Amino acid sequence: MRLRFRFRTIPFLAMLALVTLGVMLGNWQVRRAAEKTALQARLTQRAALPPLVLDGKPLDPATAEYRRVAVTGEFVGDWPLFLDNRPLAGRTGFILLMPFRIADTGAVVLVERGWLPRDPAVHDRVPHVATPAGRTTIAGVAVLRPARVMELGAAPPLKPGAIVQNADPATFAQASGLAVLPVVVEQTSADAPAAAAGEPIRNWPAPAVDVDRHKGYAFQWYALAAMAFLFFVMTGFRSGTKQAG
Structure with a gap:
């Protein structure tokens, strides 16, 4: 045949x-x-690399991304933002985002101070956390923006004390009128004075670098x-x- x-x-x-x-x-x-x-x-x-000192001068965000940084100044206490839908260990909560005015300059940098739990009884109640008064030095890691979450519809305008899904330096600068550096600091140092009860939890996830997973998916598609x-x-x-x- x-x-x-x-x-x-x-x-x-x-x-x-x-x-x-x-x-x-x-x-x-x-x-x-x-x-x-x-x-x-x-x-x-x-x-x-040694920590990069943020002194308010112009900054290349691509060069600063993922660098350890240090900055001296004081928090702008009347402009907190609460990033919503940030669970941690099975609990719902917020990331507290605040501007930090750099000493002896007019520039500010946004600081992710850490995670705070949501009040289960009142959905839209924001947690209270003490803000260090006066000049202080904080350490952290520079990122381009806080981790983003899915957002349905148009984002509401930023305003002090607002609960929002996402924020970044550009939109914050537009809403606040402040001169904002083009990076965000994930704070790793403890607040001064010594940490008190209710201080935000600083458990920042590392960027995903699961190379093998992508290689496995590539093999499956080629197959x-x-x-x-x-x-x-x-x-x-x-x-x-x-x-x-």
């Missing part, structure tokens, strides 16, 4: 679509793995493309065999 291949248009188009999809998504996962590899190298390199092609070829020969019999 002679094998013959019978070309069929619809199965060919379906195979072509699956192969194209598999290759495109596989390539995308390969690029994501390369980005995460570069991110891991950047994190390692910048963790070894899908290969299987679609092989299935088209094998069923085409099978059809030809039946037709010849």
Whole structure:
């Protein structure tokens, strides 16, 4: 019995679509793995650098990102923001975001002071936390913006004491009229004086650098493309065999 291949248009188009999809998504996962590899190298390199002192001068955010930083000044106590939908260890809560005026300058930098629990009895009640008075020095890590969460609809305008989903230096500068540096500091140092009850929890997650996961997804997408092609070829020969019999 002679094998013959019978070309069929619809199965060919379906195979072509699956192969194209598999290759495109596989390539995308390969690029994501390369980005995460570069991110891991950047994190390692910048963790070894001495702390960057924020003095209010113009700052390149790309250079400062993930650097350990130190800044001296005082908190602007009348402009807190509470970032909503930030769970921790199974509890709902907020990230307290406050501007910090840099000493002897007119510039401010946004500081994520830490996580605070939500009052389970009153959904929109914001927690009270003491703000260090006077000049103080804080340490932390510079990021471009607080971690974002899904937000449905238009974001409400920022105002002091507001509960919001997301915020960043640019939108805060527009709302407050303050001169804001283009980075945010995830505070790691304790408040001064010594930490008291109710101080925010500072348990910042490290940036995700799960390179192996992206490589695994890439393999799966490439495998899908290969299987679609092989299935088209094998069923085409099978059809030809039946037709010849």
